Amino acid sequence: MTTDYQKVEFPYVRSQDQDAREPVDHPVVVVGAGPIGLTAAIDLAQQGVPVVVLDDDNKLSSGSRAICFAKRTLEIWDRLGCGERMVQKGVSWNVGKVYFRDELVYSFNLLPESGYRRPAFINLQQYYCEGYLCEHAQALANLELRWKSKVVGVEGQGDGVALRVETPEGPYRLHADYVIACDGARSPIRGMIGQESIGRSFRDRFLIADVKMQAGFPPERWFWFDPPFHRNQSVLLHRQPDDVWRIDFQLGADADPEEEKKPERVIPRIQALLGRDAQFEIEWVSVYTFSCSRMDKFRQGRILFAGDAAHCVSPFGARGANSGVQDAENLAWKLKLVLARKAPDALLDTYDDERGYAANENIQCSTRATDFITPKNNVSRMFRDATLKLSKDHAFARRLVNSGRLSLPATLHDSPLNTPDCDTFSGEMAPGAPAADGPVMVRGDAGWFLAQIGGDFNGVYFSDGTLSGDIHRSFASLSRGAIPLTAIVVAPKGISLPDSPGGTTVVEDSEGLLRQRYDARAGTFYLMRPDQHVCARWRRFDVDATRAALARATCTG
Amino acid sequence: MQTLIVEPNIVRPDDFYEALIDMHRDLTDEQSQMANAALILLLANHIGDLGVLREAIAAARTSVKPT
Numbered sequence: 001m002t003t004d005y006q007k008v009e010f011p012y013v014r015s016q017d018q019d020a021r022e023p024v025d026h027p028v029v030v031v032g033a034g035p036i037g038l039t040a041a042i043d044l045a046q047q048g049v050p051v052v053v054l055d056d057d058n059k060l061s062s063g064s065r066a067i068c069f070a071k072r073t074l075e076i077w078d079r080l081g082c083g084e085r086m087v088q089k090g091v092s093w094n095v096g097k098v099y100f101r102d103e104l105v106y107s108f109n110l111l112p113e114s115g116y117r118r119p120a121f122i123n124l125q126q127y128y129c130e131g132y133l134c135e136h137a138q139a140l141a142n143l144e145l146r147w148k149s150k151v152v153g154v155e156g157q158g159d160g161v162a163l164r165v166e167t168p169e170g171p172y173r174l175h176a177d178y179v180i181a182c183d184g185a186r187s188p189i190r191g192m193i194g195q196e197s198i199g200r201s202f203r204d205r206f207l208i209a210d211v212k213m214q215a216g217f218p219p220e221r222w223f224w225f226d227p228p229f230h231r232n233q234s235v236l237l238h239r240q241p242d243d244v245w246r247i248d249f250q251l252g253a254d255a256d257p258e259e260e261k262k263p264e265r266v267i268p269r270i271q272a273l274l275g276r277d278a279q280f281e282i283e284w285v286s287v288y289t290f291s292c293s294r295m296d297k298f299r300q301g302r303i304l305f306a307g308d309a310a311h312c313v314s315p316f317g318a319r320g321a322n323s324g325v326q327d328a329e330n331l332a333w334k335l336k337l338v339l340a341r342k343a344p345d346a347l348l349d350t351y352d353d354e355r356g357y358a359a360n361e362n363i364q365c366s367t368r369a370t371d372f373i374t375p376k377n378n379v380s381r382m383f384r385d386a387t388l389k390l391s392k393d394h395a396f397a398r399r400l401v402n403s404g405r406l407s408l409p410a411t412l413h414d415s416p417l418n419t420p421d422c423d424t425f426s427g428e429m430a431p432g433a434p435a436a437d438g439p440v441m442v443r444g445d446a447g448w449f450l451a452q453i454g455g456d457f458n459g460v461y462f463s464d465g466t467l468s469g470d471i472h473r474s475f476a477s478l479s480r481g482a483i484p485l486t487a488i489v490v491a492p493k494g495i496s497l498p499d500s501p502g503g504t505t506v507v508e509d510s511e512g513l514l515r516q517r518y519d520a521r522a523g524t525f526y527l528m529r530p531d532q533h534v535c536a537r538w539r540r541f542d543v544d545a546t547r548a549a550l551a552r553a554t555c556t557g
Numbered sequence: 558m559q560t561l562i563v564e565p566n567i568v569r570p571d572d573f574y575e576a577l578i579d580m581h582r583d584l585t586d587e588q589s590q591m592a593n594a595a596l597i598l599l600l601a602n603h604i605g606d607l608g609v610l611r612e613a614i615a616a617a618r619t620s621v622k623p624t
């Protein structure tokens with residue numbers, strides 16, 4: 001039987017903690033079982049940290065919310081073992097088209113190169129994403145999901161956080177060493193500790209409709225500025241699984257949200273786009289306004305804010321859930337090391353440094369796109385339209401058209417955890433960059449590079465096909481460190497080597513793409529973090545330099 | 558680093574000025590404004606250097622609203 005994820009209800013189950021005399025202590029309590037809380041909880045649990053997740057509700061996301069999940073998000077879910085299902089169910093796409101009035105002005109491909117496991121994006125309803133994450137979470141022995149469990153009080157204490165939780169059977173108390181607050185844009189926890197998310201709200205209203213229909217549009221993102229069927233406003237069309245289509249209609253600032261939701265207003269708008277005879281069924285309609293905002297600091301003592309609770313963006317660019325999933329993975333390994341007392345508490349400050357930097361980038365991109373789409377005055381409209389007109393014939397203007405700069409992971413250039421380059425490299429894989437994927441052969445089977453790394457620190461050694469005894473012994477010693485480092489050897493295209501006896505995995509760079517993407521030569525060595533970000537690299541492997549960089553990346557230096 | 562050239566740099570200034578005004582021939586006010594916007598975008602791309610563009614933007618703004 002197939003599950004109807006829009007109807008699933010999770011049972012409230014009484015927890016033993018409710019019968020305890022004293023508040024029971026947990027290393028990590030995650031508040032909120034949205035995409036971000038679930039991702040954080042799964043990542044921690046799979047790294048061996050027991051987690052309790054509290055959610056005030058017992059259903060999955062309802063209505064029209066996130067649909068576009070980016071390549072990096074899929075790679076993170078791949079590492080956690082839930083990416084494949086999302087991609088199987090989702091609609092993969094790479095191409096976007098922009099129309100101005102009745103003409104196609106240009107189209108762009110977000111992933112023009114092949115040799116990546118995942119597409120630039122999939123479209124998948126948020127309830128599927130959360131449903132799959134929940135099913136994955138439920139199978140983990142050290143992860144406990146508690147539904148109908150609403151956090152109504154938090155109080156930071158020196159050694160942790162005291163929580164008050166309300167349930168259908170009454171309240172109880174809990175104690176957590178750390179709390180991850182993933183309780184969404186209105187974050188009650190944020191309010192409870194007197195913090196705010198500050199930023200800018202946009203006046204324009206948008207009608208967001210999910211419509212079920214048989215239609216022949218390709219799986220691409222189509223964006224219209226001022227189309228004949230919806231004059232002076234913009235429209236965005238996306239294909240979702242199950243023959244559901246997402247249509248966003250810009251309504252302007254004066255639209256009445258209640259009126260606009262009525263079928264007699266919505267249906268003609270959709271017919272204007274699809275034709276009068278089009279057959280469709282409306283699944284959801286909502287009217288939204290958007291804002292971009294963030295908390296000043298994502299770390300508040302032992303409470304760490306992630307996802308919409310920490311920062312919010314307008315959806316043009318799909319940077320909401322996608323950036324939150326990156327928050328979750330940034331935090332998980334740091335928290336694990338701190339809880340295990342292998343790294344000092346200061347490592348958690350770098351969560352705010354790194355994800356605050358990323359949030360600024362996301363807010364800037366989303367604000368600029370929203371400003372382009374909803375010009376504030378005649379002059380900005382004039383430049384907008386001039387840009388669109390020029391873009392048909394002039395390549396330069398296409399670069400200025402902004403219908404949303406679609407989510408890319410931030411490269412954490414200024415992170416204190418990076419060891420600056422002392423050798424010369426070109427390309428994208430600078431310290432702070434999320435690692436690029438590429439096809440490899442592993443033990444005779446075709447696979448992907450990113451599937452070989454992550455979870456722990458990794459050293460990636462580009463070999464000429466040989467591995468000296470010295471290097472081998474160094475790798476073995478690094479693998480036994482307090483914070484272990486697992487080495488991966490990348491053999492050149494055409495050379496297959498057996499795994500070395502010490503357990504070092506050897507992969508073949510089967511299309512030579514890793515060498516290109518990492519600007520690698522024989523001897524190049526990359527140090528990768530557990531979240532698959534580059535934190536140091538050298539032209540020659542040096543065990544002392546590697547140890548120093550590892551210490552720097554964990555604040556243990 | 559490049560800086561905004563404010564010394565005479567146009568080879569035949571009167572020809573340029575005539576062409577600029579001529580661009581607007583037979584245009585409505587709105588079309589004229591649109592043409593101006595397009596011209597700014599084309600020239601900005603030709604210049605390319607963000608530092609120079611920012612200088613020009615600041616100089617243009619100061620000319621109507623002194624700081």
Ligand SMILES: Cc1cc2nc3c(=O)[nH]c(=O)nc-3n(C[C@H](O)[C@H](O)[C@H](O)COP(=O)(O)OP(=O)(O)OC[C@H]3O[C@@H](n4cnc5c(N)ncnc54)[C@H](O)[C@@H]3O)c2cc1C
Pocket residue numbers: 031032033034035036037054055056057064065066067068069126149150151152182183184185187188189208288306307308309315318319320321322323324
């Ligand atoms: C129209 C629209 C389109 C969007 N499109 C995209 C897109 O294409 N791509 C993208 O990446 N993002 C998109 N987003 C943004 C995306 O939906 C959010 O960024 C994402 O849901 C944030 O996840 P979260 O886990 O932080 O919060 P939420 O999903 O809001 O989850 C918060 C959870 O916390 C629970 N909770 C709240 N208070 C308490 C409490 N006191 N105690 C216990 N539990 C509590 C809630 O019940 C909820 O389950 C879109 C948003 C909208 C509105």
